[in-house]
Amino acid sequence: MEKTQKIEEALSIIWEEREKKLYNKTGIKDKIFERLNEDVLEELLKDGYVTIDKDIVKFTKEGEAIAKDITRRQRLAERLLTDVLELDRGAIDSPACEFEHILSKEVEESICTLLGHPKECPHGLAIPPGGCCVKARAQIESIVVPLTKILPGEVAKIVYVLTREHPQLHKLMSLGLVPGANVSVHQTSPSFVIQVEETQVALEKDIAKEIYVKRLK
Amino acid sequence: MNILLVGNPNVGKSVIFNALTGSYVTVSNYPGTTVEVSKGVARFGSTSFNVIDTPGVNSLTPHSEDEKVTRDIISRGDIACIVHVVDSKNLKRSLPLALELMALKIPVVLNLNMADEAAERGIHINVKKLSERLGLEIVETVATTKEGIHKLKEAILKARLPGSDALNNLVKKEALSIDKILSLRQRGRLAYKLLEGAMSISKPLEKSISEKISRLTTRPITGLPILLVVLVVLYLFVGKFAAGTLVDLLEHGVFGKYVNPFFINMVSRLTPVPVIRELLVGQYGVITMAMTYSIAIIFPIVTAFFIFFGILEDSGYLPRLSVLSDRLFKTMGLNGRAILPMVLGLGCGTMATLTARILDTKKERILVSLLLTLAIPCSAQLGVIMGMLGGSSIKALLIWVGIILSVMIIVGLFASKIVPGSRTPFIQEIPPIRLPQMTNILIKTAARLKWYLKEAMPLFVLGTFILFISDRIGLLRTFEHFLRPLIVNGLALPEKATESFIVGFLRRDYGAAGLYMLARAGQLDKIQMLVSLVVITLFVPCIAQLFVTIKERGFKIGCAIGSFVFVFAFLVGYILNFALRQLAERGIAIL
Numbered sequence: 001m002e003k004t005q006k007i008e009e010a011l012s013i014i015w016e017e018r019e020k021k022l023y024n025k026t027g028i029k030d031k032i033f034e035r036l037n038e039d040v041l042e043e044l045l046k047d048g049y050v051t052i053d054k055d056i057v058k059f060t061k062e063g064e065a066i067a068k069d070i071t072r073r074q075r076l077a078e079r080l081l082t083d084v085l086e087l088d089r090g091a092i093d094s095p096a097c098e099f100e101h102i103l104s105k106e107v108e109e110s111i112c113t114l115l116g117h118p119k120e121c122p123h124g125l126a127i128p129p130g131g132c133c134v135k136a137r138a139q140i141e142s143i144v145v146p147l148t149k150i151l152p153g154e155v156a157k158i159v160y161v162l163t164r165e166h167p168q169l170h171k172l173m174s175l176g177l178v179p180g181a182n183v184s185v186h187q188t189s190p191s192f193v194i195q196v197e198e199t200q201v202a203l204e205k206d207i208a209k210e211i212y213v214k215r216l217k
Numbered sequence: 218m219n220i221l222l223v224g225n226p227n228v229g230k231s232v233i234f235n236a237l238t239g240s241y242v243t244v245s246n247y248p249g250t251t252v253e254v255s256k257g258v259a260r261f262g263s264t265s266f267n268v269i270d271t272p273g274v275n276s277l278t279p280h281s282e283d284e285k286v287t288r289d290i291i292s293r294g295d296i297a298c299i300v301h302v303v304d305s306k307n308l309k310r311s312l313p314l315a316l317e318l319m320a321l322k323i324p325v326v327l328n329l330n331m332a333d334e335a336a337e338r339g340i341h342i343n344v345k346k347l348s349e350r351l352g353l354e355i356v357e358t359v360a361t362t363k364e365g366i367h368k369l370k371e372a373i374l375k376a377r378l379p380g381s382d383a384l385n386n387l388v389k390k391e392a393l394s395i396d397k398i399l400s401l402r403q404r405g406r407l408a409y410k411l412l413e414g415a416m417s418i419s420k421p422l423e424k425s426i427s428e429k430i431s432r433l434t435t436r437p438i439t440g441l442p443i444l445l446v447v448l449v450v451l452y453l454f455v456g457k458f459a460a461g462t463l464v465d466l467l468e469h470g471v472f473g474k475y476v477n478p479f480f481i482n483m484v485s486r487l488t489p490v491p492v493i494r495e496l497l498v499g500q501y502g503v504i505t506m507a508m509t510y511s512i513a514i515i516f517p518i519v520t521a522f523f524i525f526f527g528i529l530e531d532s533g534y535l536p537r538l539s540v541l542s543d544r545l546f547k548t549m550g551l552n553g554r555a556i557l558p559m560v561l562g563l564g565c566g567t568m569a570t571l572t573a574r575i576l577d578t579k580k581e582r583i584l585v586s587l588l589l590t591l592a593i594p595c596s597a598q599l600g601v602i603m604g605m606l607g608g609s610s611i612k613a614l615l616i617w618v619g620i621i622l623s624v625m626i627i628v629g630l631f632a633s634k635i636v637p638g639s640r641t642p643f644i645q646e647i648p649p650i651r652l653p654q655m656t657n658i659l660i661k662t663a664a665r666l667k668w669y670l671k672e673a674m675p676l677f678v679l680g681t682f683i684l685f686i687s688d689r690i691g692l693l694r695t696f697e698h699f700l701r702p703l704i705v706n707g708l709a710l711p712e713k714a715t716e717s718f719i720v721g722f723l724r725r726d727y728g729a730a731g732l733y734m735l736a737r738a739g740q741l742d743k744i745q746m747l748v749s750l751v752v753i754t755l756f757v758p759c760i761a762q763l764f765v766t767i768k769e770r771g772f773k774i775g776c777a778i779g780s781f782v783f784v785f786a787f788l789v790g791y792i793l794n795f796a797l798r799q800l801a802e803r804g805i806a807i808l
Contacts, residue, residue: 167577191643203645204642
């Protein structure tokens, strides 16, 4: 592994720990060693990516920016592999790991736009927003949008379903609302009525919001 | 040995069950009609099998009560064959369940039901090809017209353990194992592959007439007027025609002129013993009261209601109401699916309480049981009320509806804050609009009437008997005296109304029928009529519903619901009476 890659990887581990509200030096050290087989923390300190104060590890400004970037790319890559290429969860972890280090800023932004500026990775962790997300919120509508953005009479293809509740996901899937299925929207108020093949389903807005689709017509 | 009917909700398992066994279980056009497992016997030439109808499931992984029930039956064993009933037009999304069933090492027959609807939509399924691929018997049927039932029976006898080389190869190619538990996604992909080349859609999907009607019913701008029309027709048919014209004819004509005089005459001649005479044809006589009430008043009303209701059920209209009502139910901690048990409660609260199982969380089921107990009158009671208020003034009927609805919403609102637990978001499959078949409506109505006579008549007789005894030994007077502060002072009703509340414990409609008779005798003024009807509507459910509520929700919750409703009903009646009297004194007559 190259040095920059190693540093990026280590910073992303610290980011992950910070999400879990863990800042302890030894804990972080162990985690880094477990994944990289090497103790990089001292190096990070030396290069000015982190500070350590009373065993509490903190990012410097520079370190935080890199960590945020790499985490974002890693999680975007995961989304891309599961939602668009439809790989299984188990299969994505290692390719995604390689992927993030070679993504340019440009490619990263176009993936993000393609996916509709997703907010979470397939494991349910937050994807830090990038510049494109902020811009998108303001003006452009992305290709992948929540079902709530589809007007009555339009047809769209399901890209992914973002629901945390397993029983609901299960119910949607058994009704045929699976990634790749085409849905036509019949009405949007007071409840959504959509059709997937020969099945008509009524949903409330909160559920429609979690179904991400690509507009077809 | 048992034959098990398994399949997704609303694919017609119960129609197949009826066709195989020649018995009758209720069938309708909405998911979740079958809440209890039904069993019957089917004869196949010389052999006979037990046929078991199960509630609809989407998979064998138990996510809902229904799925638990079905999985338990399968794991109990002793199964000769599983008949997987599938809606042909939705074959693709049913195949994952088929794959699950095929992994059980039990013979499976795939039944492609509603073959006519698939054909109408231009969906062609190559049965032979698919049968070879899956390695099992596949039969197309149109259960409602019994088409293909004979073939289905033959296939059941020929049923074998599913599986074929083609399937094994495909599974291997996908790097999966059929014996292992596959994820829904994996099964979905497998199903997709299996159907490649075995199913084709020949014409583009175009909007049919039923589809156009369907859209009109779910859009508020057309859906609400349609709902209004449905309600007006209900009122005219049940409230005016049945509770007015038919009851008049039966009660005054048939019973008043012929039946009762005949029996009174006969009994007086046969028995000189006054007690027996009183018991049969007296004021609280089994014939003059119980029979007159149940046959002359309630029977025509429930018949009309069951016919109307059957048409609504079979058309597929009811699930469409959930689209319109989801937001309303959201305020009560429920979702649009709750409309099903609620509307069914207008048929029979006892059955509806069982249907509450279709809701996902415990909280939702408790809320629905509470609202069913409190605010939903059953068909017989509703008919009597419509007849009574409709006869005096439409305004009174509308006020009654307004009060009951507001009570329901307010109580629902508060109860949803108090009862712990969560609400599930609204996801509901909407079945296609279908033209109801008159034969099915009549069979269904006949089955329900039979049930009504079996359930209700004994309770009417029992209630009358209790009144008779209480009257004899003076208990009735004591009761009336004891309840006097409540009924006479609190609600300003005549003492005789106490009887109605007492028998109302046994049957809701019996109580209402008592008030109906009082009103007819001119013993209730308009305010009294409205107050008494509001109280008897909200007041305790019938004994059967109370027991089912306790059985379904548990003793503590059942009793809590019962006692709350009892107190609350009188409270609302008291306030209503007070408000109306105060207004009347100031010269404002609302009624």
